[in-house]
Structure formats: structure tokens, C-alpha cells
Amino acid sequence: MCFIKPDDDVADLLRKTKLIIWDEAPMNHKHAFEALDRTMKDIFKCEITFGRKVMVFGDDFRQILPVVPNGSRREIVNASITSSYIWSSCKVLMLTKNMRLTVGANASDIEEIKAFANWLLELGEGKIGGSDDCEVVIDIPEDLLIKCSEDPMSDLIDFVYPSLLQLYKDKDYFAERAILAPTNEVVQEINERLLASFPGDEVEYLSSDSICQTDQAKNQAHARLYSPDVLNGLKISGLPNHRLVLKVGVPVMLLRIIDQQNGLCNGTRLRITKLYRRIIEAEIISGGNIGTRTFIPRISLTPSDKRIPIKFQ
DSSP states (O other), X not given: OOOOOOOHHHHHHHHHOOEEEETTGXXXXXXXXXXXXXXXXXHHTOOSGGGGOEEEEOSOTTSOOOOOTTOOHHHHHHTSGGGSGGGGGOOOOOOOSOHHHHTTOOHHHHHHHXXXXXHHHHHHTTOSSOSOSSOOOOOOOGGGOOOSOSOHHHHHHHHHSTTHHHHXXXXXXXXXXXXXOSSHHHHHHHHHHHHHHSOSOOEEEEOOOOBOSTTHHHHHHHHTTSOHHHHHTOOOTTXXXXXXXXXXXXXXXXXXXXXXXXXXXXXXXXXXXXXXXXXXXXXXXXXXXXXXXXXXXXXXXXXXXXXXXXXXX
């Protein structure tokens, strides 16, 4: 992250600002906070942290810490805001009531929801299964277990998506359901199984890769070393797979911010309504634009993974 000297308009806006909220703070590198701190001190000519402006760092420290490529545990912890000189000026405030789980729930379900939330919280804090830093045995509640089965994944899909063929046209059906998976390989397997359950013909979309114009001579030399089959088989962070198969009616989720004003943001859920050769028509089923029809075109993406010796888009 690079900070530049703000112009007069930005500086004037900062002077009028009473409160600054920084979301997902634990996931950001401490250098980002320290750079902003130095910038604010320069603007307001004040040596107090953030130039005396009130800062609110939001989010959960149980989530992933700042990503340090090939970094050790010590380097990752050292990159966290808790290792910054700013942390000594912070006051920790903790939420005590889970509003998201209880608002809108039936009175008979609130206690059960609270019990599950408390169990999940203790699991995340390492209070279940002992204090050993190595492998521990954790007892999963009976109601969360898939009993002995020949095909547990199929049982999981049937549990989360019951009566799929009868209800797949209902947009609320998919808006209320999701399956979380630990790895992209498991995600791919679940997607393939679910896709096979939908009626209709499959439509295949393949990526169209080209060498970036920057540093072209170097990239062309690398391109001669790797066949298209090898490049198309790469699973790169921040880049979709080479082959995408869809059907009309299937739910999808955006991984990029396309049009924030119209609700097309990272994490927005949609249901496919039509599949064209170069564009996809879908209906938004989550957020504040539910029911809106939109078009998703092809998008040029360049991976930022430095482990890949060749740049392509």
C-alpha cells in the first residue's frame, strides 16, 4: 500500500471528519495503519496518534491474519496490528450479543441458536478439546454430524438442498442456503455434483489468455517453456479456473466488484437466467437489489501471485 500527499480537498475533508471506521482491520498489514498515522500527523501537525482523529478498527481477530507470502508464523504475527506501536493507543471493545443470529428468529429457536453460537465461539478460541498446541480430539454435537454413510458428500448436499428439482426455480431457496468447504478442490467437487442435479444442457466457458504487454520479451521467453495445457491447469489465487460450466437456474457468487452502485459486489449471489456465448444474464438474489436482472461480461484479470513466473490475463 502506498500513501501519497493528499491534495487540499482531501486534507480539508479529513479536517472536517469526526470519525473514521476501518473495517477488516486484523486482515491488514500493520504498515498500512502506520503509514496512515504518519500521514494524519503531517496533515494536522499533531504528534498524537492519527492526528487526534477518532479511529474505529472493526472485525474479528479470529479471522485470517495479514497474508505474508511464504512467511513463517512469527512473521505473520509480527505483521498484525497488535504488533504495531499503534496498538498501545487502542482500546479494545468486545461485542456481547449476537444480533445477527437472534433478530427475526422465533422465541423457541433463540436458545438453540445461542447454544450453537457459544459452542462455535469456544471452538474458535480453542477452549474445546483441551489446551494442547498439537492435535486434539473435538466432540461434534450429534445434530451437526452426518452419520456413517457410504457417500457423506451426497448426504450433505441432500441435507442443505432438499427437494432441489422441485424448488430450484425459487430464488429464496438458494438465498438461504450455502455450503462452506475447506479447499477449492472440495468446492469444485461439490459444484460438479450439484450441477449434475440440475436439469438442462451444460454451457462451457473457457478462458482466453494472452501475454501481458508489460515486460513482454521476458514473458514470451517463459511462454515457450509452458504449453497451453499446463497454463490452463494452473489453480491461481485470484483467478478463476480455465473451464467454467454452467446451467440455467444454478446459483453463482461474484468474486469481484463489478458495479458497486447496482449491487454487483464481492459475495453477491445471483441465479443464472440465460447463458449466451460471450455474456451471462443473471438475477440478483441477495443484498439490496434482489430481483434485479443484470449481465456479467467477460473480464480481464491479471493474477498477482508472484510464484507464477509468467504474467497472463
